Structures are given as C-alpha cells and as structure tokens.
Amino acid sequence: MDKSLKIGLFIPCYVNAVYPEVGIATYKLLKYFGLNIDYPMNQTCCGQPMANAGFEDKGLATIKKFGEIFKDYDYVVGPSASCVAFVKENHPQILAAHGHACQTEGKIYDVCEFLHDIVKPDNLPGEFPHKVSVHNSCHGVRELNLSSASELNIPMYSKIKDLLSLKKGIEIEEPERVDECCGFGGMFAVEEEAVSCAMGRDKLQNHMNTGAEYITGADSSCLMHMQGIARRDKLPVKFIHAVEILASGL
C-alpha cells in the first residue's frame, strides 16, 4: 500500500462522545503501520440516525458537509461498519437526488475492512490473551461484506476473525445465530423498546454461551446496546471494539 496516501479519520458522532478510546485505538494502529493520517475536526455525523428514522432530508446538510470535509483525502477510514455502510450505500443516491455528486465514493472504508483489504498486515504487536466472541453486526455483514452472511450459500470468510487471529494469545469464538441482529437499529432501540431489548437479551445470551470474556465487533452501536443490557442485568461480560483489540499494547 502506498503509505503517502492521505487518510481522513472518520469518527462517528457517538464514538466521539461515548467511545473515544475506539477512535484513539484506530489512530494509533494506523500510525503504527506508518500511514499518513489526519482528523478533520469539523466533522460531526454521517446522517444515518436521521435517515433510518425516515428523515433523509433532515440529514442532507450533514451529508453534504461530510463530502466536503473529506473530499481531499485519498481514503476515509472510520471505526464503525454501520456508519461507513450508510455513507457508502446511501450518500450517493441521497446526494444525487438533490443534484450533488458524492465526494466519498469509492474511498470510504470501515477500519477492519481497510486493514484487511488495503493494509494487509501479517502480524500485530502486543498480545490479547482472552477469549472473545465476535459480534457480526448486520450492516457490517450484509452491506460491507465483512463476513459471509449466514443466509447465503457462498464460501465462508470473516475479515474480523482473520485480523483478530493475528493477535498473540487470543481465543476467538462466535455465537450461535452468528449474524442475527442484536436489536439496536438506531431509533428502533427506543421506538420498539420491548422488541429491541428482547433481541438484545437473546443476542447477549448467545455470546455469553461461548464462555467469552469479551464481546467484540466492528460496531460500537451494537456493543453499546448490549452493554446497556449487560449492565442492567449485572452480567460480568466485557465489551471492546475489534480495533481496540488489534491496537492493544500500542
């Protein structure tokens, strides 16, 4: 990979506010690989929460801004499969409907995707001697192809597992119903609260049945939802974003 290429860090709104350590790990890891990284500070959000709730138009200004902020970078990389998928799948047609071009087309990546497909490391520093259960979030699987969707008859693969397996000492598990939705779904989590929590509790139980100490994945939103339930139910399982595992020890 050409290390002079400019990478713009995309730190989703809730990662910024609630899980900054995920952003920090992303930065440290990409820096470790000698990459040219910048964080344009006037970014805020990708527009997904508004759009999934049915208000694409309310997200339009944010979406346009997003393109302007990142237009001069060669890559846009962010630690959130869901947000990146939204930018990739939805920004082009939302912008086109209002007569704008999409400035991030072809260059936006989730950090796991970026590491696996572009950076292609063959080893990682440090160690993570723990058992983890991989949470395959819906948008990561079915929009970004981070792993093979369980519904499809295609060869099995998992970019997250491939990366995690480079970490010394790690034990990797996956839950039953390997890519069933955890029930976050953005505003679904509050609008359909009962179903959301039922889904979250089921998912959490499937993860815990693996005996893992940590639940990990590419989406802090899913982790945040399950963590909320785990804390309420006083369950000991811990949560960590995949990039934090990859960057541990740095």
Added chain:
Amino acid sequence: MNSKEQILNNIRQHNLEQYDMPVIELDAIQFPDKINQFIEVSKAVGGNAVLLKEGEDINQLIAELYPDAKTIASNVPDINSTMDPDSVNNPRELNGVNLGIVEGAFGVAENGTVWIPQHVKERALYFIADSLVILLDKESLVDTMHEAYKRQQFNDYGFGVFISGPSKTADIEQALVKGAHGAKEVTVILK
C-alpha cells in the same frame, strides 16, 4: 370497457423498463448414484422407496409391504388388485380404498418426487387411498427439476402431479403428522 380491457390497459399505461428473459442454463447438481439419492431423500421426506430385486415378484413385494390392505385399486396390467379404479361412476366410490397402485412416468433424485400424469379415469385415486404404491422405472430418474420439466412425457396432459412422500402437515405446533388428507404412506417401487 370490460374488466379484461381495463386491467390490460392499466398494465400497458406504465412506461416500464423492460427486463429480458434469462437463459435458464446452469451447472445444476448431479448425483453419481441417482437411485441411492432418490431412496435416501424419499426416506428423509417420510416416504419410502425400494428397489425391486432381480427376479423378485412385484406382486409378492407389494403384498409383503401392505399385508393388511383389503381393497386394492389398480389399472396397471399384471398387478394384483381387488378393484379396477376405472370402473367407478364417480370419484366418491374410491373412498375406502386401502391401497392404490399407480404408475409414475419418472422420478427426481434431488427431492424424491415422482411425476404422475393422470393414467386413471378419476385422479382422486392418487389422493384418496390410505396408502399409495407408485411403480417407477429406475432408469427414468433425473437429477433435478430442470430435467424434469424438460422431459418429453411432460408435453400433453389434462392433469398431472408430482408426488413426494405421504400427505403431511405440521400445523399443530410444528409436530409432523403424516396423512393429513392424502395417503398416509407412499412407497415407490423402483423396477
């Protein structure tokens, strides 16, 4: 304007992007041993398929499989039966048939189904009998439904049915029960 014209006009008024018919050509699954596959799948779907052994008498085999059958209906030549199903005046008269013995045209290995173009006066026989024996030429098996629909025997029929195993339902708590309305047992004899 009658309804037919209204419907057709309503369809035609849309300026639709036209999509072409695809060529249906694919490398469909092939079974090295179609007979074995057919027998395995028949079992799996709750049916039964047996291979007539060299020199075995088919009537004897049927008698062994269904020793308790009293009313046996068949119009297949050289098959023992107690009644000719084509002799009835109406299909209701076939109620009470314990065993119907019918001929299949060909079978499909991927799903254990047999194509039966109507060869009897009343098609009710295929459904009303308590049990059904389907006679099938073992060389007639094809791998998949693609070949099934290509077969020459398929061309002209008033009624035909693919039968795969017995009648079944799982409508009560997903508990599988055989013999909901049609045959409780189906045996394909591959000869």
Added chain:
Amino acid sequence: MNKNHVTAAEAFLSNKEGAQWHNETLWGTRVKRDNLAKGIPEWEELRELASKIKMHSITHLDHYLLQFAEAAEKNGATVHWAKDDTEHNDIVLEILRKNNAEKVVKSKSMLTEECHLDDFLIENGIDVIESDLGERILQLLKQPPSHIVMPAIHLKRQIIGELFEEKLNTEKGNSDPTYLTGCMRENLRKEFLSAKVAMTGANFGVAETGDIVVCTNEGNADMGTSQADIHIVSMGIEKVIPNRESLGVFTRLLARSATGQPITSYTSHYCKPRKGGELHIILVDNGRSDILGNKDHLQTLKCIRCGACMNTCPVYRRSGGYSYSYFIPGPIGINLGMLNAPQVYYTNLPACTLCFSCNNVCPVKIDLGNQIYKWRQGLDAIGKANPAKKVLSGGMSFLFNHPGLFHSALKMAPIVNKIPRSLKYNKFNEWGIGRELPEFAPESFTSWWKKNVKR
C-alpha cells in the same frame, strides 16, 4: 381499529414462554432452509434466475396474461378477469349460484384472504369449508392467519384440542397432534366427498401452456378438486410465468425457502377441466397493475408468497403475525400494506431494524429492507411521521450542522453521567426501561486529538 405494532409487540412479548417458543420454532425453519440451500451449490444462481424470470414476467405482464388466457381457454378452462376484490367475489358467487351450490371447499389462498371472500360468501348463505388444517382451525376459532405458510403457528395444541372437543366431539383432554389431525382428516373427508365446488389458489400460472400449479403438503387442494365438478382458481395476475421451464427454477426454490423441505408432497398441475366438470380461473388485479408504476416498490410483484422473510425476521419472530395490522405480516407484509393503504398501515413501519436478512433469504431477491427504508422517507410527506422522531431528527440535524455547538455538547455531555438516577430513568426515557444508559466519556475524541495530536 388500527393496530400499533409497538404496543402489540410489547403485549406479545409479555407471554415470555409463548414468545420464546415462537421465536425458536420459526428460527428452526430458517435453519432448515439454510441446510437445504447449502446442499445446492447453485443456490445463489437459482435465486438470481428466479429474480430475472419474475422481472421479465412482470414487465411483460399484458403479453403473458393474454397468452395464459388463450392457452387455458384452449384447454377448456373458463378465464375470468376481476379488476378488484369485489369483482372477484361476485364472480365466485355467480359460479356457485349458476351451479346451485350452497357449499364450497377451499384450499389455502392468501388472495382470497385479501378479498375477504369467506365472509362475503357466508353473508350470501354459502357454507365455506377451509380444508388446510391450519386454516380450518383458525376458521373454527374465528381468527385470522398469523403467518402465510404456517397460519396457526401461534396456537398451542391444548387450545386446538379443546376446540376439536367442542366442534368435532374428540376425546376430552387429548391434544396429541396425530390424533387431532386424524380426526380432522375424517371430518373433512366427508366435506370433500359432498362438495360440488372446490376452490384453490395458484402458486404459478404458466402462460405457454395454461397450467395452474398448486403446491401443498396436505393434498387438500387435490382432495377437493378431484371430487368436485367445479374447480375455481383464484390467481393474482403477478403469478403468471412464461413457460414450464421456469417451473424448474421455482419448484427448486419454493419449498426449500418456505418450510425447509426439498419439495412439497404435492405439486399439482391443473391443465384441463375434469371430464364432465368445469375449470374456472379468475385473474385478479386488485391494485397489482398500479404497483407496476411504482419504480421503488415494483419488486414486490416478484413475491411467490413463501414466508421465508418472516422466518428470518428477528422482529417478526419476536412479535408474531398479530402484531402487524396488515393481513400479511413480516417484511413483505410491511411493504404490501404500504402499497395497499399507506395511511392505514404505516404503523407497521417501525417493525424493522434494517438488518437486511430478509433480502438474503428471499428466493426471488426482493429488496425488502431497502423498500422499508424508502417507505420511511415518504412518511412525513403523507403526514404520518412519528412526531417524536421528527423532533429528534430535527434536533440532531441542527446540532450536527454546527460543529462548534457539537463540540460544546461533547464537552458538556459527561455532566449527564452525574444526573441522579431518578431523573435519568423515568417514563420519558424509553432507552432506560430495559437498559442502562451509555456513559459519556470524560474526554471526547475531539478533545483528545486537540490535546495530543493537533499541531
């Protein structure tokens, strides 16, 4: 009465045991589907072909309907055209009257549900006997189906046992499925043998040859039609396919997707009327031709009514068919309901996390999840947007368009962590009913960057 999915789902989930059984049983069907799909190396190719055949058929619908009608009429069938549900029902009644029939035996047809045929016929003095076991149970209970393929999935055997005790005089306290099914077999056989008219739906109508193809596991469609002199077929116009060769693709996909079996017990091909009998085929539009003009939602016409989307949908599995206000539930039901009457059925739109599992199991590759997303965008324009979500979105939009304000909010957010529990967790906090709130980090990423990296 307009059912609200949110509250109905909550009620469904309050029966923990029932909800768990429902979820696990339907997931089990999804797993059966997966196992069979993975046994066919060319599975994804089949889905692609099926999608293409359907897109071709629906974009040449007038041509194929005419070809179908001509072939069917040449076979001796009578083809009727019904522009809507009322006309369909009138045609059925007319055929019954003409033949002095006071009873009709029916096999399962979601189209006749759509047309409310049963109620109409009963009002007109016709005895209607549903013959599919699940549908018959629901008819006797006076309940609608909760799944399009497994209509009585929500019922426990005890309820059915008690029903049969009352209506069929079965043994008291016996709720064994084999026993109960056997009793219904006997009971319905009497009806089959005495019915002059039998009705079926149609899984496929073959344009080239005029075949009507009906797939059942029970054999009830055939029990009825092989006895009755008159066979009436109700077929939605979108069910027409070009030729028999196409059936090779669809018959390999349908049962595997619907119930996780390689094929249904019976795949019946009705071509010509029974000797001395009549075959009536009613082609029903009822809004389908209008859908052709809706580019965003055209693909719903590909649907072969297999129910796979329901089996995989994590929300349907945990809320049940009765939580949806349209008669067809789950992902396809949300979309069909909006096409039917958006002002009425918009209350089903929240029932989706946009996980896209439905897209992946659909044998004809309908973009179900994407369409739900699109319907949501259109809600505000028809005045049905959730006001709370609208305000929230507006607020977020404002915040995100002012980076300075956003950064201030980030700085102040950690204060929220310290707010007393009683103020944070109350009826205004939906998130907090079942979960703990996330904690805002003492230092946001932006602050960290400013402090540690920015030159």
